[in-house]
Amino acid sequence: MYEWARFIAGCCFLLTGLVIFAIELYGAFHYHYVLNRMHMAAFGDTLGIGVSLVGLMIINGLNFTTLKLLLVIVFLWCASPVSSHLIARLETATNEKLDTYMEIEKAEEEEE
16 A cells, blocks of 8 residues: 555656646747746756656655665756856846846946
8 A cells, every 4th residue: 555655646746747847848938038938947947857856756765766866856956057047147148139238248347
């Protein structure tokens, strides 16, 4: 009975991760502005992969593989938002069509 409950709970987490990925996919193609698309992609990656891996941890049980999956979750929760932030900052700094481009340029001039 315990194994079936663990399996069902893990499948629920996996399905939740799949729904999050579907929302991410919809958002990435629905929005026209690149930073909105990037936000949806970062949100989906961080949360969707985390929830899916938690589901795999529940199904797998308590062993060394579960610890490895936990370390992957920690790494992704740290790396994905940082990389998305850096890419978004690069976009705002280099795209002259954005309104924030002038604000960043003015702020850099004031610092000098």
